[in-house]
Every structure is written in C-alpha cells, then in structure tokens.
Amino acid sequence: WEFLRDAADSKQLHTAHASATGLMSAYLAQAGFTGAQKILEGVQGLAAGTSTDANPEKLIDRLGSRWCLAETSFKYHASCRHTHPAADALLQVIQKHAVSMADIDRIETLVHQGAIDVLGPASDATTLHQSKFSMGTVLALICKFQFAGLDEFAKHFNDPEICALRNRVSMILDPEVDKAYPQRWIGKVKVYLKNGQVYEGRVDEPKGDPGNTLTRAEIKDKALRLAAFSGGATESEMHDAIALLFDIRRVNTVPFIFSK
Numbered sequence: 001w002e003f004l005r006d007a008a009d010s011k012q013l014h015t016a017h018a019s020a021t022g023l024m025s026a027y028l029a030q031a032g033f034t035g036a037q038k039i040l041e042g043v044q045g046l047a048a049g050t051s052t053d054a055n056p057e058k059l060i061d062r063l064g065s066r067w068c069l070a071e072t073s074f075k076y077h078a079s080c081r082h083t084h085p086a087a088d089a090l091l092q093v094i095q096k097h098a099v100s101m102a103d104i105d106r107i108e109t110l111v112h113q114g115a116i117d118v119l120g121p122a123s124d125a126t127t128l129h130q131s132k133f134s135m136g137t138v139l140a141l142i143c144k145f146q147f148a149g150l151d152e153f154a155k156h157f158n159d160p161e162i163c164a165l166r167n168r169v170s171m172i173l174d175p176e177v178d179k180a181y182p183q184r185w186i187g188k189v190k191v192y193l194k195n196g197q198v199y200e201g202r203v204d205e206p207k208g209d210p211g212n213t214l215t216r217a218e219i220k221d222k223a224l225r226l227a228a229f230s231g232g233a234t235e236s237e238m239h240d241a242i243a244l245l246f247d248i249r250r251v252n253t254v255p256f257i258f259s260k
Helices: 012-028 045-048 056-058 082-098 111-120 136-147 151-157 160-166 174-179 216-230 235-246 252-260
Strands: 104-111 169-173 185-195 198-203
Touching: 056 252, 082 104, 082 111, 082 136, 082 185, 104 111, 104 136, 104 174, 111 160, 111 169, 136 160, 136 169, 151 216, 160 169
Parallel strands: 104 169
Antiparallel strands: 104 185, 185 198
C-alpha cells in the first residue's frame, strides 16, 4: 500500500498486468514453452519462498464443488473495499432519517485495524486515485450524492464542500468489527448533527458481498457506467456483451465469446 503515500499509479496496473500475463502465458503454452509443474507447492516453489507455514491442501479445498466466483464481492462504490461497510452504514442513516450534507457536523466510522492501516495514508487525499482510498472523501460523496461512482469521484472529489466534510470524518478501531474481519466486513458509523442529534448506522454485510450481492440489473448498470466512463465500448456493444455473459453457461468454448 506504499503507493498511496506517493499518489503513485502502480495499483491501477495490477488488473491489467494480471490479464496481460495470463494472455502471454496462454500464447507461450501454445508455442510449447514449459514451466515448473509444481511452481506453487514445490519444495522451492512460490509457497516455500514466501512462507514458512504454507498449506498446499488449500489449493484443492473442495475442488470441483466450490465455486470461488460465488464468494466474490462486486464493488458497488468506485472506492477501496475497506470504505464500503461505512459507506453503506452512512447511507442507511441518510435514508432512514432524511439527513442532508448540510445537517452533518462530523462522522465517526468504527472500523477494523486493516482499514486504518490501508486508508490512513490517504486521509488528506490530493489526487483522484488517492481519494478512492480516503474514508472521508468517500463518505462526503455519499452524503452529497448517495453514491460514490466514477463520475462522482472524477468531477467532485476536490470540491470545497467535499473536502470540508472529509476533514471531519474519523476512523476509530472497534473491537467487534476488528474481531469479525476478514470473515465479515461489518460497517458502523456515528453521525453527529449540528443540532446535537446523533444517529448510528450499522450493516453486517455490505452491498455487493456474496450474502448481499448486486442484482443483475445493478451489475448491468455498473457495466454500462464503466464502459461509458472509459469509452471502451458503445452502449449497444455492451448490451450485446452483457446478454452473452449472462448466458455464459451455454457457451462451450472461450473463443466463441471473443468472436462476438
């Protein structure tokens, strides 16, 4: 997480680099290039080189019956996942009590230690990328727009009112939340209003987690927003791709997908 301290671009490369490496590996295999058969679990493999107590059995845990995709979270907000529990808890308060941004004096988020460690260096975000790791920026956008998407960040992360509320958001270590993590990502907030009232919000499973996953309509909407923001595909192209991917169980080979 050192990239946050420098506002560096490196983390944004991770997904693209992984995809490119996978594609390169496929082409190399096709050309007959070989690699170690036990690169993960071998006596001089990755596990041995990076850990003293690795358990290779984890690699085949419930192999064939466990579908990890079903255990994967879909991000609802365009920010670090460590911010999502608090964002959802705050949204709960806003919707339940009709709280506006102008009503709020300050916000306390009750979090696990990992959130403090990761998000702390980006508290006073100065760049767009840093702002997505700033708890204060995320919650300020939630207060203003009830959503923290790509457009909200790109257009408003540095707005004076967003920065002002950002600086009135604090993270406090909470024993219950910390003990539950990482199996559960509990979100707790305390919202202090200017009139003296205090509202508390709590979510036990943030939106997008396997037990509270996005609906198909929400996944489709997210895909369309991503494509529109990046200019990577037209709306028509996205509708065609989404329809195909939602029916992927009927597809026998990967090339068929790319041919469309």
